[in-house]
Amino acid sequence: MEKTQARSSLIVEDMPTLTAVGESDTTVEEGFQRGSIFSSDLWVDAVAPRAKKRNKLKTTVSYVVVGLISFFIFLYISFPFNVVREVIVSRINESLIQAKLPIRVTLGSIKPVFPLGIEVEDVKLKNINAPEADLSLKSAEISPSVLSLFLGNLSVSVTVEQASGYLELQMSSGISGLTKSMNSLTFRLPPAKVDFKFKGFQIQPFIAGLLGYVRSSNNPAVKTFESLLQTDVSGLVNGKINVVNPDPGDSVDKMTADIDLDIAKGFFEIKDENLAIPKQNFSEAKIQAKLRKKVINVTPATKFEANDVKLGLSGDLS
Numbered sequence: 001m002e003k004t005q006a007r008s009s010l011i012v013e014d015m016p017t018l019t020a021v022g023e024s025d026t027t028v029e030e031g032f033q034r035g036s037i038f039s040s041d042l043w044v045d046a047v048a049p050r051a052k053k054r055n056k057l058k059t060t061v062s063y064v065v066v067g068l069i070s071f072f073i074f075l076y077i078s079f080p081f082n083v084v085r086e087v088i089v090s091r092i093n094e095s096l097i098q099a100k101l102p103i104r105v106t107l108g109s110i111k112p113v114f115p116l117g118i119e120v121e122d123v124k125l126k127n128i129n130a131p132e133a134d135l136s137l138k139s140a141e142i143s144p145s146v147l148s149l150f151l152g153n154l155s156v157s158v159t160v161e162q163a164s165g166y167l168e169l170q171m172s173s174g175i176s177g178l179t180k181s182m183n184s185l186t187f188r189l190p191p192a193k194v195d196f197k198f199k200g201f202q203i204q205p206f207i208a209g210l211l212g213y214v215r216s217s218n219n220p221a222v223k224t225f226e227s228l229l230q231t232d233v234s235g236l237v238n239g240k241i242n243v244v245n246p247d248p249g250d251s252v253d254k255m256t257a258d259i260d261l262d263i264a265k266g267f268f269e270i271k272d273e274n275l276a277i278p279k280q281n282f283s284e285a286k287i288q289a290k291l292r293k294k295v296i297n298v299t300p301a302t303k304f305e306a307n308d309v310k311l312g313l314s315g316d317l318s
Contacts, residue, residue, distance in 0.1 A: 166201065194243045202234070
């Protein structure tokens with residue numbers, strides 16, 4: 001030991017290294033790499049086959065679901081809607097003939113609407129006794145809700161388009177109540193909640209069709225006011241109508257309705273020259289009414305104002 005070196009210090013290089021007899025450095029290193037029964041490596045090796053089976057099952061199920069969806073989409077798109085159109089038109093017209101109604105129906109085409117729905121284009125209703133009362137619609141789309149069917153309800157959305165505007169109809173009805181209504185011996189409106197929404201919807205073809213049907217009914221009582229039926233009524237309807245019809249067996253008092261309509265560009269004209277009534281253009285035409293407990297309440301907002309006519313309505317009608 002040198003004289004300049006402190007007594008308490010040790011030189012690391014001079015210390016001997018202890019090694020067990022017969023044990024090498026490689027053996028020690030391998031000992032540290034030897035796994036325990038509680039190590040994560042052994043646990044992963046045991047769980048890996050199960051995870052692989054689950055992943056394989058998920059993959060198989062996914063392929064089956066995708067295949068079924070693709071099959072139904074292909075079937076839906078390639079469905080022979082033209083044949084269905086001919087069958088529908090034939091059945092409707094046969095029913096009209098049996099009911100002795102002078103109305104015939106034609107449909108231009110039927111095509112599917114994704115994800116679930118049917119669109120009917122170029123719908124025409126013709127009155128064989130009054131050709132001027134024909135009704136034409138640009139299209140009508142019907143879209144049922146699949147989810148509501150699982151809940152025991154039938155929910156349908158219908159959109160009717162014209163050149164000037166459209167009508168949206170939302171109907172929801174319980175399947176059990178609907179079945180009872182259809183099986184009833186007496187006709188009654190189906191139990192349902194129906195919401196109508198009008199936007200620039202032209203009423204002229206509907207009123208013309210109704211008046212044409214009345215004129216062609218060959219009813220002797222119609223002859224007394226036939227001149228009034230020679231009337232042209234027009235207007236663009238905006239607003240909404242909400243109707244709730246109760247289930248079979250419920251009181252009629254439960255039926256409710258709310259009407260809020262504005263008619264723009266409205267007019268009526270009596271075609272009979274003997275009456276000498278000029279054409280009336282409405283500057284304002286509005287209808288507001290409610291139905292509660294078999295009483296119709298017409299609000300003071302209901303009024304019709306034209307060139308020579310001013311009519312206001314309000315009150316209750318039982």
